[in-house]
Amino acid sequence: xxxxxxxxELAGLISRCTGVAVTxxxxxxxxxxxxxxxxxxxGLMGVLAELKRSHxxxxxxxxNTEHTPRELLAVLGQEVAR
Amino acid sequence: xxxxxxxxxxxxxxxxxxGTKEFxxxxxxxRTATRRTSLFDPTGFRSRVAAECDFDPAQAGxxxxxxxxxxxxxxxxxxxxxxxxxxxxxxPADPWRVGVSMGSAVGGTTLLxxxxxxxxxxxxxxxxxxxxxxxxxxxxxxPAHLAAEVADRxxxxxxxxxxxxxxxxxxxxxxxxxxxxxxxxxxxxVAGAAESPVSPIAVSCFDAIRATTAxxxxxxxxxxxxxxxxxGFVLGEGAAVLVLEEYEHARRRGAVMxxxxxxxxxxxxxxxMTGLRPDGVEMAEAVRRAxxxxxxxxxxxxxxxxxxxxxxxxxxHETAAFKLALGQHAYATPVSSIKAAVGHSxxxxxxxxxxxxxxxxxxxxxxxTVNLETPDPECDLDYVPHxxxxxxxxxxxxxxxxxxxxxSAVVLTRPERS
Amino acid sequence: xxxxxxxxxxxxxxxxxGADFWPAVRDGRRALGRLGRYQxxxxxVVVAGEVTGFEPEGRVDPRIAVQTxxxxxxxxxxxxxxxxxxxxxxxxxxDYRFGVVTASYSGGVEFGQREIQALWRSGPEHVGPYxxxxxxxxxxxxxxxxxxxxxxxxxVLVADEAxxxxxxxxxxxxxxxxxxxMLAGGAEAPFxxxxxxxxxxxxxxxxxxxxxxxxxxxxxEAAGFAPGEGGAVLVVEDADAAAARGAPARAVVAxxxxxxxxxxxxxxxxxxxxxxxxQALADAGCRPEEVDVVFLDAIADPRADQAEAQALRSLFGDxxxxxxxxxxxxxxxxxxxxxxxVATAVLAIEHGAVxxxxxxxxxxxxxxxxxxxxxxxxxxxxxxxxxGLHGSNSALVLRRPETS
Numbered sequence: 024x025x026x027x028x029x030x031x032e033l034a035g036l037i038s039r040c041t042g043v044a045v046t047x048x049x050x051x052x053x054x055x056x057x058x059x060x061x062x063x064x065x066g067l068m069g070v071l072a073e074l075k076r077s078h079x080x081x082x083x084x085x086x087n088t089e090h091t092p093r094e095l096l097a098v099l100g101q102e103v104a105r
Numbered sequence: 106x107x108x109x110x111x112x113x114x115x116x117x118x119x120x121x122x123x124g125t126k127e128f129x130x131x132x133x134x135x136r137t138a139t140r141r142t143s144l145f146d147p148t149g150f151r152s153r154v155a156a157e158c159d160f161d162p163a164q165a166g167x168x169x170x171x172x173x174x175x176x177x178x179x180x181x182x183x184x185x186x187x188x189x190x191x192x193x194x195x196x197p198a199d200p201w202r203v204g205v206s207m208g209s210a211v212g213g214t215t216l217l218x219x220x221x222x223x224x225x226x227x228x229x230x231x232x233x234x235x236x237x238x239x240x241x242x243x244x245x246x247x248p249a250h251l252a253a254e255v256a257d258r259x260x261x262x263x264x265x266x267x268x269x270x271x272x273x274x275x276x277x278x279x280x281x282x283x284x285x286x287x288x289x290x291x292x293x294x295v296a297g298a299a300e301s302p303v304s305p306i307a308v309s310c311f312d313a314i315r316a317t318t319a320x321x322x323x324x325x326x327x328x329x330x331x332x333x334x335x336x337g338f339v340l341g342e343g344a345a346v347l348v349l350e351e352y353e354h355a356r357r358r359g360a361v362m363x364x365x366x367x368x369x370x371x372x373x374x375x376x377x378m379t380g381l382r383p384d385g386v387e388m389a390e391a392v393r394r395a396x397x398x399x400x401x402x403x404x405x406x407x408x409x410x411x412x413x414x415x416x417x418x419x420x421x422h423e424t425a426a427f428k429l430a431l432g433q434h435a436y437a438t439p440v441s442s443i444k445a446a447v448g449h450s451x452x453x454x455x456x457x458x459x460x461x462x463x464x465x466x467x468x469x470x471x472x473x474t475v476n477l478e479t480p481d482p483e484c485d486l487d488y489v490p491h492x493x494x495x496x497x498x499x500x501x502x503x504x505x506x507x508x509x510x511x512x513s514a515v516v517l518t519r520p521e522r523s
Numbered sequence: 524x525x526x527x528x529x530x531x532x533x534x535x536x537x538x539x540x541g542a543d544f545w546p547a548v549r550d551g552r553r554a555l556g557r558l559g560r561y562q563x564x565x566x567x568v569v570v571a572g573e574v575t576g577f578e579p580e581g582r583v584d585p586r587i588a589v590q591t592x593x594x595x596x597x598x599x600x601x602x603x604x605x606x607x608x609x610x611x612x613x614x615x616x617x618d619y620r621f622g623v624v625t626a627s628y629s630g631g632v633e634f635g636q637r638e639i640q641a642l643w644r645s646g647p648e649h650v651g652p653y654x655x656x657x658x659x660x661x662x663x664x665x666x667x668x669x670x671x672x673x674x675x676x677x678x679v680l681v682a683d684e685a686x687x688x689x690x691x692x693x694x695x696x697x698x699x700x701x702x703x704x705m706l707a708g709g710a711e712a713p714f715x716x717x718x719x720x721x722x723x724x725x726x727x728x729x730x731x732x733x734x735x736x737x738x739x740x741x742x743x744e745a746a747g748f749a750p751g752e753g754g755a756v757l758v759v760e761d762a763d764a765a766a767a768r769g770a771p772a773r774a775v776v777a778x779x780x781x782x783x784x785x786x787x788x789x790x791x792x793x794x795x796x797x798x799x800x801x802q803a804l805a806d807a808g809c810r811p812e813e814v815d816v817v818f819l820d821a822i823a824d825p826r827a828d829q830a831e832a833q834a835l836r837s838l839f840g841d842x843x844x845x846x847x848x849x850x851x852x853x854x855x856x857x858x859x860x861x862x863x864x865v866a867t868a869v870l871a872i873e874h875g876a877v878x879x880x881x882x883x884x885x886x887x888x889x890x891x892x893x894x895x896x897x898x899x900x901x902x903x904x905x906x907x908x909x910x911g912l913h914g915s916n917s918a919l920v921l922r923r924p925e926t927s
Contacts, residue, residue, distance in 0.1 A: 040651075042585035061586060065379060068314055068652040076648060150647050201782065201798060211659055212681075217721075221639050224720055228644030231636075235566055235720040243724035246629040248660070249682045249913035256783050256914070262795070265783035265915050266689060267681040269627070269660035277678060284696065290781070290802075306639050309647035310654040372619060373668040373677040378590075378656040387674055390619055508656055509665025511677060 027099050028078055037092070040073055041066035050092040058088040074099070110283040111355050111362040111520045113195075114348030115460050116188030116297075118181040120156035120341055120447045123165065124188060128447075128457075129464045132472040133493040137446045139339045140324045144303045152317035154327040155303045156341035156448025160184075174241050176216040178209060179251050181344035181453070182299030186255045193348035193360065195293060200262035204291035206282030207252040207267055207346075208274030208298035210452030210507070211307060213245025218304045220245070251299055255346070263291045272507030273371065274298055275345070275455025276515050280369030282349050292354045297346030297460075300453035307451075308340060314379060316416060326476045328449075330413035330442035331420050331488045333481040338414040341448020345460040352520070362520035364463040367500070368399030374510040381418045381506065385426025388504060388512040392430035395514040401500055403431040406438055406516075408471050408496070410462050410503040411488075413442020414449050419506060421483045426504070426512075428486075439496065441489040445475040455505045455513070462501045462517045471496050527695040528772035528924060530765050531609025531758030532866045533601035535710060537572035537751055537853035541604045545870045547852075549897045551881040554853040555734040555749050560714040566723060567730040570737035571714065572751030572854025584670075590653040591666060592631025593752075597710035597859070598663035599670065601756040605706065606671070609758040609770060613671040616704050616764075622675030623667045624693045625756075626686040626709030627660040628857035628912075633715035634658055667706055667756075675702050684820065685781070685911035687754070687861030688919050692779035694759040703764040708862035710754025722750065725912055727824050738851050740823035741832070741886045748823045751854020755862035757869070762924075774869045777904075778807025778920035785914045789826040795916035796820075796834035796908055803918040809904060811838050814920075816877050816893075816900065818864040818907040821848035821855065831908065832888035843891040845877050845898060852881035861909040865919065868905040872923045875901055 028036060030047035037045045041062050049055055057067050067088055074080040084098060117124065121131040121138025131138060139156045147153035158181065162172045165184040175183060220242050224233035244250040252267045264285055268278040275298035282296030302308075311317040318337040320327040328339040355362055372394070374387040396403060409431075412423055427435040443461055450457065465471060470493050477490040500518045505511075534540065537554035538547040547554065558564055558571040574597070579588040582600040591599070606613065613621055635658035641649040656662060661679045668677050676697045680686040687709045694705035713722060722728055729747035731737030738749035765772055780802025784795035804811060820831055835846065849867055850860060871877055876897040886892045907919045 040589070042587065042589035044585070063377065063380070065314060065590065065652040065656070066586070072313065072648065072651065205783070210661070218639065220720075221636075221717060222643055224717070225640065225643065228640045228642070231640065232561060232563060232565060232716045233720050235723055238720050238724065240724055242721040243912075246632070246718065246721045247681055247683065247913065249628075249686070249911060249915070250786075252682075253783070253786050253913040253915075257785060262783055264781035265682075266781070267686070267913075269679045269681045270664070270677070271659055271661045281678075281693075288696065305647065306635075306642055306650070306654075309642050309650040310638070310658075312647055313650050313652045314655055316655070371676050371678065373622070373665075373674050375668045375672045375674045377669065378662075378665050390674075507661070508659070509661040509677075509679075510668055511661070511665070 030096060036073055037070055040069040050096060053091060053093050056089050056091050062088060064088055108287050108289060109352035110286045110349050110366040111352050112347050112364045112463050113350045113355050113360045113362060114189035114193030115363060115463055116185035116346045117460050118158055118160060118185045119343040119457055120158050123160060132443055132446055132461055133470055135473055135475055135491055137325050137475050139327050139448055145305055150308050151312040151319055152308060153321045154318055154324045154339050156339055157303055158343055175254060176213040176245055177301035178299040179254050181301060182207060182251045183254050183258060185297060185344040185346040186258055186295055189346040189348045190259050198293050200260050202263055202292045203261040204263035204285045204294040205252050205256045205261045205265040206278045206294055206296040207255055208278030208452050209248040209251055209269060209300055210271045210274050211302050212248030214304050214307050215301050216245040218306050255295055259295050270507055270511045271509045272451050273455055273505040273511040273513040274452035276505045276513040277371055279347060279456060279459050280515055283366040283369055286349060286351050292351045294349045295346060296349050297344060298453045298456040299344035300450045301342045302451050303340055303342050328415045328445040329476045330415040330445055330474055331481060331484040332477050333479040335415040337416050338444060338449040341450035343450045343453050343457055345456040364466045364517045365520040367518045368395035368516035370394035371511060371513040374512060376510055379508050381422040383421055383425060385422045385429060388423060388426035388506060389429035391512045391514040395516045399516040401516060404434045405500050406431060406502050407498045408465060408501040409438055409440040410458050410501060411440050411442045412504050412506045413444050415444060424484045424486055435486055439471045439489045439494060440486045441472055441474040443472055458503050459515060462503050465501055466498050466517060466519055469495055469498055525698050526762035527698045527759050527776040528762045528765055529757050529774045529869050530760045530770045531605040531611060532869055533605030533608060534755045534866050535574055535597045535601045536753040536863055537574050548849045548867055548878040549876060551852060551879040553881050558714060561716050566719050568719060568728045569732050570729060570734050570749045572749060574753045587666060590657055591662060592634035592657050593712035594631055594710050595663045595666055597712060597754055598625060598667060598756060601710060601754060602667055602706055605756045605758050611758055613673060619674050620703040621673045622677050622697055622702050623664050623673050623706040624678045624690045625664045626680050626690045626858035628683045628711055629713055629718055630660045631658045631662055632718035633712060636715045636717045682915045683857055683911035683913060684860045684909040685915035685917040687858045688907060688909040688917040689781060691776050691865060691919055695776050698761045704758060704760045706756055707759050708754060708756035709858040711857040711859040712752045713750055713857055714752055727822060735882060738823055739883055740821040740848060740851060741828050741888055741892060742883060743887055745823040745825055745828055748855040751856040753856050754859025755866040757866060772924040774872050775922045775924055777922045778803040780806060781915060781917045783914050784916060789830045792910055792916055793830035793833035796831060797837040799916045800838055800906060800918040803920045807920040813904045814844055814906045815902045816905050817844055817846040818868055819846055819848040820908050820910045821850055832890055845891050845893050845900060847877055847893040848880045849878045851883055864907045868907055868921045872902045872905060875899060
């Protein structure tokens with residue numbers, strides 16, 4: 024189930040879950056972490072939970088706020104590939 | 106003139122034992138009361154372990170009318186209050202000088218959820234069907250119901266308050282109760298807390314943030330405070346109620362004084378609703394202020410009853426706080442958490458821990474931290490693993506930490522000290 | 524002992540937000556209307572006071588807005604107004620000396636209903652991470668302390684309207700113990716279907732369908748109160764600390780008293796209220812003869828109203844003391860109600876006017892109830908009364924600061 028969200032869709036999902044306005048350009052930056060964007064651990068948990076529910080991301084996927092949205096995008100790509 | 110506050114009655118409803126005696130036996134035995142969740146079917150939940158009370162309200166003395174009216178946590182509180190009040194043997198005091206101070210973090214969760222499932226047709230409709238609601242649902246909206254029921258049981262007509270500071274509510278309710286006496290608003294205050302959060306909504310909200318354990322395969326050892334392999338708390342339930350009394354009032358009537366509430370303080374970390382900074386400075390500040398009120402030097406603390414929830418963050422946080430507040434003495438002081446045995450009952454646990462501290466003072470015994478197998482280099486104090494320890498206790502400290510950033514500390518001493 | 528003074532007032536009410544509130548209550552403008560927060564509305568409560576036009580956008584940081592219920596949005600917004608009004612920068616208060624005490628009646632019920640619906644409709648993994656911090660009663664105190672860096676004593680009291688008065692006693696107590704400033708108040712957002720389903724069981728909400736006649740305490744038509752949403756947060760400071768920074772003291776939080784007479788036992792609340800008021804007056808060091816105005820609880824239940832009238836008689840005897848219940852204009856806001864009354868009392872002291880009890884004529888008790896228009900009055904001492912639906916009675920005395 025689920026489809027890989029595009030960077031723009033992921034940006035929208037993050038904004039909706041965390042209240043932080045994020046652009047797809049920010050998501051592509053390899054150095055910007057979730058923490059840099061002002062997303063805390065609870066916010067990130069909400070994002071991951073939504074991706075697991077609606078986009079078929081495996082339930083064991085874990086990330087912390089020092090990861091980058093770009094890493095999350097990479098995970099999403101792999102998830103669909105496997 | 107300072108009005109001193111002593112404890113003249115204790116009542117407990119806890120996992121593994123109803124009544125203070127059974128509760129204390131469990132704590133000092135090294136056993137745990139955590140098990141696979143049985144109050145609802147936990148299949149599909151991340152955490153499926155709980156510390157549940159084997160509680161029969163009728164057997165505990167409640168009437169059918171009371172049982173119908175009271176949510177589970179109120180039943181716990183009422184029964185614990187009855188035990189405490191009976192122990193205090195307070196013959197008709199002036200009711201306007203008797204107060205109540207009760208705590209709860211989430212209040213009527215059990216009834217709220219049961220009625221929600223029915224009135225919403227299991228979530229099918231937003232505009233719920235009021236015709237299907239219990240006539241007592243309004244009590245479940247507000248934990249003030251707990252304090253009101255306790256007040257009526259003991260005939261209190263003085264100040265009656267409900268403190269709802271999340272997981273420090275149990276300590277804060279005792280602290281606020283003591284202040285009512287210190288400030289001459291009452292001579293007697295029935296103070297404590299109750300909680301019954303073992304229901305799908307509370308379990309799922311802690312699942313969502315991974316605060317509770319996922320060690321479902323070994324329920325009795327799921328809560329592991331200060332252990333290197335700890336992975337979250339075990340949700341618990343229960344209640345504890347103390348009768349607090351002004352020292353002279355108790356002395357004049359020849360009451361048995363179990364302990365003195367010598368100091369209390371609360372501070373906020375102003376950091377994060379659930380997260381804790383590793384340095385523990387705000388908890389240390391609360392401890393310092395509580396010791397200051399107790400006129401106690403840090404070296405006077407003989408035992409620390411820790412919050413010890415068994416989450417990665419908490420145990421490190423408060424270990425740091427104890428070192429800040431007690432200095433080198435922290436290394437020489439036994440520190441233990443009873444949460445491996447009775448779980449973390451949110452708002453109730455603070456009062457349950459104060460009740461444990463009162464028993465520790467009376468018996469000269471430090472209850473152990475059960476399930477502490479593998480030391481954590483970041484938690485390097487004396488956590489009294491496995492086995493209770495006899496020790497001369499004159500002053501004990503109990504602390505709590507709660508969602509919302511609340512950090513609270515209370516100091517209990519032997520009342521003969523003056 | 525330190526003196527506690529009000530230096531800032533922040534109001535989010537159906538009658539108005541911030542500075543719009545006083546002119547609306549002074550002129551007795553009605554802000555009750557047909558409840559519109561959920562549709563359809565099959566319940567026998569259709570008249571309510573809603574803070575129409577209040578949206579978190581522009582008032583609450585979007586990151587915080589998604590993780591909090593409307594009752595916390597109100598508290599956050601009211602606090603911003605209060606701090607601005609007090610011209611107080613929290614960072615200027617010594618560390619650990621600024622705390623917060625809020626009252627709540629039913630917590631984050633709308634947020635909670637959304638999440639519990641997700642749980643029961645879709646399963647446990649559909650409950651979001653914010654349910655654990657949005658729903659509980661402590662959400663507002665926690666968020667306020669974080670937002671403003673308040674590391675002092677922080678607490679939460681739950682006792683419906685009485686709890687909203689008790690927070691001022693707790694703030695004063697903390698100032699006496701060394702705090703320099705406290706945020707004190709509370710707000711309520713009780714309008715979601717499941718919460719209303721619970722409130723119906725109280726049996727005291729008005730079923731009236733006409734906003735002009737649904738909430739008429741002290742009259743023969745009294746048939747329950749119209750519920751309201753909103754509340755107020757006040758900055759309460761140590762008088763010396765306020766003076767040192769040149770902040771005017773707007774009112775002194777002078778005395779408090781509290782008793783308990785049981786759930787629904789309204790006849791007993793007459794003595795309970797009178798005793799609470801006497802305690803509060805004694806605490807303030809003032810005599811009943813000095814009270815210039817009383818802000819009433821106004822449950823609009825015949826027994827409850829009568830008990831309140833009896834309490835006033837017992838306190839004041841034959842003396843006609845102006846009394847008022849501005850909340851008939853915007854609804855009874857549970858834990859937000861008393862903070863709104865305290866805010867109104869502060870404004871009445873400042874403006875030298877007692878706002879009216881909108882809509883009420885034909886008081887059936889021997890009370891000097893201010894109706895129609897505001898009454899000009901030199902208010903030096905105000906008494907605020909409140910009862911909690913779970914049986915508590917509270918009283919607070921506010922006094923005009925001595926001008927030196």
